[in-house]
Amino acid sequence: MKEQKLTTANYKGTRDFFPDQMKLRNYLFSVMKQVVRSYGYEEYDGPMIESLDLYRAKTGEEIVGKQIYNFIDKGGREVAIRPEMTPTVARMVASKLRELPRPIRWFSIPNLWRYEQPGHGRLREHWQLNVDLFGVNHHRAELEILSLACDILFAFGAPRTSFRVKVSHRALLDEFFLNGLNLKPEQAQEVSKILDKKNKITQDEYKAMVSKSIPGDSEAVTKIDSFLSAKIETLSTIPGIKEETLKIISDLFSDLSEMGLGDMVDFDPSVVRGFDYYTGFIFEIFDTSPENRRSLYGGGRYDNLIGLFSNEELSGTGFGLGDVTLQNFLQTHGLLPNLGNENTVFIPLLDDAFFLKAQSLAGKFRSGSVGVDLSLQSQKMGKQLSYAEKKGYRWILLLGEDELRDNTVTLKDMLNRTQEVCSWEQALQKVKEVIVS
Amino acid sequence: MKEQKLTTANYKGTRDFFPDQMKLRNYLFSVMKQVVRSYGYEEYDGPMIESLDLYRAKTGEEIVGKQIYNFIDKGGREVAIRPEMTPTVARMVASKLRELPRPIRWFSIPNLWRYEQPGHGRLREHWQLNVDLFGVNHHRAELEILSLACDILFAFGAPRTSFRVKVSHRALLDEFFLNGLNLKPEQAQEVSKILDKKNKITQDEYKAMVSKSIPGDSEAVTKIDSFLSAKIETLSTIPGIKEETLKIISDLFSDLSEMGLGDMVDFDPSVVRGFDYYTGFIFEIFDTSPENRRSLYGGGRYDNLIGLFSNEELSGTGFGLGDVTLQNFLQTHGLLPNLGNENTVFIPLLDDAFFLKAQSLAGKFRSGSVGVDLSLQSQKMGKQLSYAEKKGYRWILLLGEDELRDNTVTLKDMLNRTQEVCSWEQALQKVKEVIVS
Numbered sequence: 001m002k003e004q005k006l007t008t009a010n011y012k013g014t015r016d017f018f019p020d021q022m023k024l025r026n027y028l029f030s031v032m033k034q035v036v037r038s039y040g041y042e043e044y045d046g047p048m049i050e051s052l053d054l055y056r057a058k059t060g061e062e063i064v065g066k067q068i069y070n071f072i073d074k075g076g077r078e079v080a081i082r083p084e085m086t087p088t089v090a091r092m093v094a095s096k097l098r099e100l101p102r103p104i105r106w107f108s109i110p111n112l113w114r115y116e117q118p119g120h121g122r123l124r125e126h127w128q129l130n131v132d133l134f135g136v137n138h139h140r141a142e143l144e145i146l147s148l149a150c151d152i153l154f155a156f157g158a159p160r161t162s163f164r165v166k167v168s169h170r171a172l173l174d175e176f177f178l179n180g181l182n183l184k185p186e187q188a189q190e191v192s193k194i195l196d197k198k199n200k201i202t203q204d205e206y207k208a209m210v211s212k213s214i215p216g217d218s219e220a221v222t223k224i225d226s227f228l229s230a231k232i233e234t235l236s237t238i239p240g241i242k243e244e245t246l247k248i249i250s251d252l253f254s255d256l257s258e259m260g261l262g263d264m265v266d267f268d269p270s271v272v273r274g275f276d277y278y279t280g281f282i283f284e285i286f287d288t289s290p291e292n293r294r295s296l297y298g299g300g301r302y303d304n305l306i307g308l309f310s311n312e313e314l315s316g317t318g319f320g321l322g323d324v325t326l327q328n329f330l331q332t333h334g335l336l337p338n339l340g341n342e343n344t345v346f347i348p349l350l351d352d353a354f355f356l357k358a359q360s361l362a363g364k365f366r367s368g369s370v371g372v373d374l375s376l377q378s379q380k381m382g383k384q385l386s387y388a389e390k391k392g393y394r395w396i397l398l399l400g401e402d403e404l405r406d407n408t409v410t411l412k413d414m415l416n417r418t419q420e421v422c423s424w425e426q427a428l429q430k431v432k433e434v435i436v437s
Numbered sequence: 438m439k440e441q442k443l444t445t446a447n448y449k450g451t452r453d454f455f456p457d458q459m460k461l462r463n464y465l466f467s468v469m470k471q472v473v474r475s476y477g478y479e480e481y482d483g484p485m486i487e488s489l490d491l492y493r494a495k496t497g498e499e500i501v502g503k504q505i506y507n508f509i510d511k512g513g514r515e516v517a518i519r520p521e522m523t524p525t526v527a528r529m530v531a532s533k534l535r536e537l538p539r540p541i542r543w544f545s546i547p548n549l550w551r552y553e554q555p556g557h558g559r560l561r562e563h564w565q566l567n568v569d570l571f572g573v574n575h576h577r578a579e580l581e582i583l584s585l586a587c588d589i590l591f592a593f594g595a596p597r598t599s600f601r602v603k604v605s606h607r608a609l610l611d612e613f614f615l616n617g618l619n620l621k622p623e624q625a626q627e628v629s630k631i632l633d634k635k636n637k638i639t640q641d642e643y644k645a646m647v648s649k650s651i652p653g654d655s656e657a658v659t660k661i662d663s664f665l666s667a668k669i670e671t672l673s674t675i676p677g678i679k680e681e682t683l684k685i686i687s688d689l690f691s692d693l694s695e696m697g698l699g700d701m702v703d704f705d706p707s708v709v710r711g712f713d714y715y716t717g718f719i720f721e722i723f724d725t726s727p728e729n730r731r732s733l734y735g736g737g738r739y740d741n742l743i744g745l746f747s748n749e750e751l752s753g754t755g756f757g758l759g760d761v762t763l764q765n766f767l768q769t770h771g772l773l774p775n776l777g778n779e780n781t782v783f784i785p786l787l788d789d790a791f792f793l794k795a796q797s798l799a800g801k802f803r804s805g806s807v808g809v810d811l812s813l814q815s816q817k818m819g820k821q822l823s824y825a826e827k828k829g830y831r832w833i834l835l836l837g838e839d840e841l842r843d844n845t846v847t848l849k850d851m852l853n854r855t856q857e858v859c860s861w862e863q864a865l866q867k868v869k870e871v872i873v874s
Binding site for chain 1: 442443444445446447448449451452453454455456459460462463471474475476477479480481482483484485486487488490491494503506508509510511512514516518528529531532533538539540542543548550552562573574575577578580581584588692695696745746747748778781783792793796799802803806807808809810811813814824827828
């Protein structure tokens with residue numbers, strides 16, 4: 001009877017990161033980390049599993065109901081694999097509220113899980129850069145967060161024309177709905193949810209849903225449309241918007257201009273973020289390429305997030321940037337680099353008797369911070385060189401009888417097709433010079 | 438009625454990594470990565486969740502029965518959070534068996550989950566460096582893996598006397614049990630399991646269990662004891678051990694001596710690794726400190742691991758090193774470094790009107806790869822300096838009216854208690870010189 005073999009397929013909606021993919025992931029993370037650290041943000045992490053209660057309160061209904069990975073642990077506790085990082089960071093900050101010097105600047109790149117139908121840019125496991133600034137009750141927090149959000153894409157080589165930031169403020173929607181359209185709070189919430197998914201439904205569906213939610217006002221769709229397309233200059237003509245809110249918005253935009261970000265940022269009242277916890281400015285960054293015209297990432301201000309844990313208030317401003325979205329953006333714009341193995345040196349084994357000497361040569365390079373792939377089985381030279389080529393190694397160190405006798409080595413540079421006999425030390429210096437430069 | 442607040446406690450057996458702990462974790466990972474990369478190993482990763490079947494076959498019974506985090510996903514699939522990385526790496530390698538150039542040198546630092554009673558060095562979520570070398574049917578694979586395993590601890594500054602490597606071979610136990618003691622295969626397996634937990638039970642319990650498993654042989658305990666304390670020189674006196682096995686072991690030890698690792702490695706037949714998949718050499722590294730005398734990490738050779746997925750054979754040698762165990766070792770030996778914020782520059786805000794200028798100064802430093810924490814709200818100088826001190830910043834850049842007028846900045850070095858007025862460029866160069874050195 002033939003033995004039944006297991007499938008080598010990974011779990012649906014996840015990715016295996018083979019070395020090539022892992023190099024890319026490490027590259028994406030290291031550029032992101034370098035930029036957020038340059039703003040003084042410190043890295044944190046929490047456990048992959050949290051109590052389900054943590055998500056019930058603030059994470060959107062759709063996620064907790066249909067998309068969360070929850071289960072009962074062997075001790076009978078209701079737990080969940082994190083679908084987002086914000087509840088964890090809120091819990092952690094709340095637990096050390098008195099000790100942490102403020103402002104608190106934190107970031108993390110957790111893996112997050114959602115049970116979704118996998119599709120373009122949508123997976124069950126993805127990684128997300130989370131950046132949060134706590135304790136600043138001033139729009140300078142937004143200035144810093146928006147500047148940082150742009151600098152991340154710039155650091156990947158993104159041209160200024162490749163993306164745009166769209167900014168709105170939660171108060172606008174509230175004031176327009178409650179005071180301008182005179183909706184009841186439940187109606188306002190319903191219509192917000194419709195707007196949030198406006199781009200995913202047809203225009204007719206959209207109109208039908210709005211009319212159903214606001215039965216008394218046949219002009220509602222038209223009024224909402226003119227609100228959604230308002231500019232800063234025309235915002236004062238929208239019914240219900242308070243003077244105070246107009247001022248908050250124009251102050252932010254005038255400072256963004258002075259900071260040199262005026263060309264990157266648009267005011268756009270149609271920005272509606274899905275999570276319930278935003279309370280102030282909200283923003284989304286859009287790819288301008290026609291092939292990938294979608295929201296890359298977004299964030300905003302949330303002023304009550306630790307209210308679940310504490311009676312104290314702490315304001316926060318932050319955003320999340322997913323790795324799949326980022327990778328799609330970089331790919332669309334031809335910004336993904338070639339990440340090879342050219343900094344690793346290969347030492348073929350020409351004779352089993354040379355192994356210990358070769359091991360000692362490898363040790364010298366490794367202590368000199370140069371990676372070495374040392375062949376462990378003697379094989380024909382051609383076979384070993386073909387392995388080195390497949391791996392993309394640039395440097396080869398040959399140890400033959402002559403080299404062993406003279407205490408030298410032959411250094412081959414596969415890129416320039418040159419080779420020379422030199423001392424071990426000279427070979428190390430030669431390789432290090434090229435790697436560093 | 439008072440609102441019920443959520444607890445800020447994390448899930449039992451896990452850790453919150455606040456920035457100080459995260460810095461330490463990053464330090465541990467970066468040293469480990471630097472060493473394994475210097476041996477030409479490439480990083481990979483797999484998904485956090487796998488099909489439960491993957492673990493049923495080869496992961497030990499105790500883990501799959503009592504310790505695994507398994508559940509049914511929303512699509513009815515039996516899945517598990519990875520309790521170990523070996524099944525994942527075997528699956529991934531098996532899926533690209535024809536494409537991957539051999540040998541395959543891979544590493545990963547996954548987080549792993551086990552439902553355990555949390556205790557010293559035992560948590561429900563921990564990270565583990567996994568190093569694997571596939572495709573080398575020669576004990577030079579063991580030489581490389583053992584040399585790498587030692588180099589990791591050396592890279593953390595561990596003295597040669599702080600740990601020892603104990604090595605055995607799976608064939609010894611099999612040959613001694615089946616040919617020396619004439620046990621049946623089921624008995625041999627039972628006694629192996631008793632030996633594996635020998636250190637966790639009393640001597641009397643141990644004797645009782647052995648007698649029960651080998652009822653016909655009243656000398657069994659004594660015979661086993663003399664096997665367990667055998668040296669390489671006395672191994673030939675142990676009944677049942679084959680010539681071939683003796684030679685394999687003495688060859689490895691003679692090469693280890695020639696490589697300069699003779700003083701680090703002991704032959705010790707009492708080493709028994711828990712996992713069923715080992716087939717050749719097995720090893721464990723022990724802390725020599727009396728305060729922490731326990732196994733730090735271990736590994737060995739497994740020659741049939743991809744057999745679950747494929748009819749082809751591929752030999753592997755590798756080990757796993759947990760972050761909690763490593764950290765305890767470094768702590769015991771006083772090897773944990775101080776990791777501070779001294780490379781970040783602080784810019785206090787002395788007047789709200791100076792903000793945009795301060796932002797521009799921060800931008801200059803950030804583009805020069807120096808991290809800057811820019812104050813976003815003007816406060817009294819004393820309060821801002823006290824924040825900088827709490828955060829451990831060494832450098833402070835002061836922008837007052839004089840500096841703004843002259844386009845200069847005052848650079849304060851809090852370590853040397855000096856300060857000087859200079860141009861922005863000079864200040865940047867000064868800080869960079871110190872950070873790099």
